[in-house]
Amino acid sequence: MQTEESLMEEDKFHISPDAVNADDRINILNHSNTFGIFDRWGNIYPNGKMVQGIYHDGTRYINKLVLTINGQKPLLLSSNIKEDNDILSVDLTNPALTSCNLPDNTVHISRKLFVRDGAFYEEIDCSHYGNTECTFNLELSFDGDFKDIFEIRGIQRYVAKNKVKYCDAGQECMMEYDGLDGIKRTSAFEITTDADYSIKKNKILFTINLRAQKPVKIIYSLRFLSGGDKSKDISYSEAKSLIEKERNTTSILFAEVDTSNEQFNHWINRSKADLLSLLAQTETGKYPYAGVPWYNTPFGRDGIITGIETLWLIPEISRDVLLFLASKQATELIPEKDAEPGKILHEARTGEMANTGEVPFKEYYGTIDATPLFVMLAGMYYERTADLEFIKRLWPNIKAALAWIDNYGDLDGDGFVEYEHKAKNGLTNQGWKDSYDSVMDESGELAETPIALCEVQGYVFAAKQHASKLALLLNEQDFGERLSKEAGDLKHNFNEKFWDDGLSCYVLALDGQKKPCKVISSNAGHCLFTGIADKDKARKLADTLLSGDMFSGWGIRTLSSSEKRYNPMSYHNGSIWPHDNALIAYGLARYGFREHVLKLTEAIFQASLFIELHRLPELYCGFERRHSEGPTLYPVACSPQAWSVAVVFMLLQACFQIEIDAPSKTISFNRPVLPEYLGQVSISNLALDNGTCGLLFNRHHNDVSFNLLQKPDDWDILIKK
Structure with a gap:
């Protein structure tokens, strides 16, 4: 029996609450595999464990980006993310600059920042509203630590990392990091401006000479290259136009x-x-990455549920989700990945720690619910679109997922689907509530595995109902009828074993001894979502959830x-x-x-x-x-x-x-x-x-x-x- 202490040790992937400085308001820009977290000035500071930075493919390429005027911090007027979510607009002005006799609030400094997959862009406009000519310095200090996202989350590394190398040759600047996974990661500056500037290691000094009503513009970009990536020479205006074009193209798919x-x-x-x-654009279409900053990568469960939430408005998301997950479906038994034939992906990572095996998430399958949810989404997609040709294409994957439910999901043959992780560094709990302490009994004791969660039985019920209808459409009569019967039997047995009259709720789970975890949780509400709840129990459950x-x-x-x-x-x-x-x-x-x-x-x-x-x-x-x-x-x-x-x-x-x-x-x-x-x-x-x-x-x-x-x-x- 595992102790709570040992389970806590396994919960090393919990995100440390001090990974973010909660006192700082931040602005987030994201596009596909790249995102940035900035303060209200448009700066990035490297202090403490702060999450600020610009990230690409699971790595923080930039951990410092600070703009100063004559060595002082500009005064903030305002900053906001544009309604279309693509540009951070920052308005700054100067403090009093005695060295050039410039009163405060005389120069307007406008920053326009955005990211596009693999690159960061900024346009800085300086306008003078005084009556005389003035000259001052704008200094852009930068740095890169090339930390893996799991390091930022608080996981300690026990390996010696290579040092970051800096290269400044004339008007060019570059930072390089040779990863322990054999991948070279590079940040490269490109600068366009009429102002004089010089580069020294990790500082760019711009000399700004301003006349009244004669603005000066600085445009620069940072390209993030990984392995054999080739830098794409796309200007600020071209990149901005491409983002607008992509947004408009995708947007019209929405009702x-x-x-x-x-x-x-x-x-x-x-x-x-x-x-x-x-x-994010993948080899099979667009996939909704789970979230910024910690989960900006494909997650099976998250992508499927996002597809379900948006299916009535934009079925193309669900289609692409299904295609991507079908392409990543496990085909063999690999315990260190929690992979089993037919199982649907939990998450995929491309960072250094995933590539070296320090975390098991390069392609990880430790989820109990993504597989039935995959089948469920396929059935819902057909109902929404009547795209039978697509279902025929996906049918081998659907059948493999159904086989996984019966052969690997039901560990003890009792008709319920349970989980017990096999990967040494894998997730202890494998439902959507995957923290180590999320499944317990009424005394507060953590449940022993294997664990059969209530909502997972609902997902399996709905999956078999949907698959039964698809099988009949595809002239697999016996298979369809068998699935329908299995769904009916599961619903009956579930309502017998999981319902608790004293709670007026379905129990959270059955533990490894088949003892019900008599706990009131939101998990039970998913039994309404899937339709596995008996009607006479649904009213009581609804009232319990809203109590x-x-x-x-x-x-x-x-x-x-x-x-x-x-x-x-x-x-x-x-x-x-x-x-x-x-x-x-x-x-x-x-x-x-x-x-x-x-x-x-x-x-x-x-x-x-x-x-x-x-x-x-x-x-x-x-x-x-x-x-x-x-x-x-x-x-x-x-x-x-x-x-x-x-x-x-x-x-x-x-x-x-x-x-x-x-x-x-x-x-x-x-x-x-x-x-x-x-x-x-x-x-x-x-x-x-x-x-x-x-x-x-x-x-x-x-x-x-x-x-x-x-x-x-x-x-x-x-x-x-």
Whole structure:
């Protein structure tokens, strides 16, 4: 039996809360494999364990980037991320400069910063509003530590790293690091300016001579090269245009949603921009990276759930997610990766520590739920698109995933899917709550493995239901009927073994001794999402989830405040995760609990109003809602996080209870509701197989009216009231 101390040792991948200096407000730019974290001045400081820096492919290339004027820090006027999420705009001015007799607030210094996959760009404009000519120095100090993201997260390394090499030859500057994985990583400056400048090791000194109304412009870029990468000579203006073009191309794939509430619209627009910024180009299409800074890489579970959240609006994301994960599906038994034939990827990393094996995540399969979720998404994608040719292409992967569920997922043959990690450095817990202390019994004791989580049984149930329908379509009658029966048997056995009348809730899990972990948690809410819950239990569960010990006012907690291990500041034992709440809201709508859906939607929306940029983070604390205060933030939460920024779309789907049945060419709305603050909602450019659809909804006192704006002739729209 493992002690809690030994489990804590295995939990070395927990992110240290001092990885971020919580007193500093930061600005985040991200594009595909590259992201930057800056302070409000547009600077990066290397102090302490701060996470600030510019990262590429899991490595911090730049850990210092500081702009000074005559050796002093400029005065901050304002800084903000543009609405489209691509440019950090910073307005600065000068302090009093006695050396050149320049009063303060005389020179305007404008910084425009952005990243594009593999590069960082900045434009600095200096304008003089005084009456005389002035000359001063702008100094850009920089450095690179080439630290792996896991080092920043707090993992100690027991190897001697190579030193960073600097090269400044005339007008060029470069930093190089020879990785222990045999990969050379390089940061290279390119500078364009009319100002005189000089380079010395890790400083660039610009001599600025300003006349009234005669601005001076500095443009520079940093290229991040790894291994055999070749530098692409793309200018600031070209890179900026490419980002705008890419954003516009991807953006038109989205259905447009507009409401009568401007704050809600801002939440939608910010979420859309954030999601687009997280879509990375892979060999199989675009994949939503999980989140910045810690998870800016492909995660199986996160990508699938993001696909589910956005499926009704942009099915292309789900298609590309399925293709990517199919290409990475395990084909052999590799214990050190927790890999088994048919299993779907948990995460993939490209940094030095993953490449050397210091962490096991180069291609890691330690997840119990990504595999059934993969099958579930494939079935949902077919219902949304009727793309049978795609399903035929994916069918071998779907069958391999189903075989994994039966052959490897069910460890003891009892019909439930359990996990027990095999990789020495692998994750102890392998559900979506994967911290070491996230599964416990009613006394607070940590559960022994193998562990059968309640929500995972729901995922398996839904996976087999969807796969059964696909099998029948593909003329595999016996296979389809077998899957249908297995799903039915699983639902019956699950409701017998996991339901607890005393809790009015499904237990969190069955432990290694098949003892129920009689704990009230948000995991049970996913049983509504998948439909495995019996109808007579669903009402009790819905009320339990929205009761005072679970619902904080800002959403449903991960763990009831009445439980022994409840801690509102913990990662999984009392915090609030927006994506968790969105899946539960979808499930509540599925069972017809409209008032519960409205209560949950309002809580999450109002939380977004207090959070900077309306950007829902990975999680926030589970403290009780206090009057006139916003939710308490979690210090090292990812933001933006894909499955969090996509929450608004699933909450709208839950309110409308929209179902797009492409095989029957039918869009149905099952007793739609709208909250009081959304008097009107319009949906346009909703992509269907042979055209688009446009709809307009208006809220009345106890009803929602509907106007059809556009649809293909052979599609039907049904409103159930």
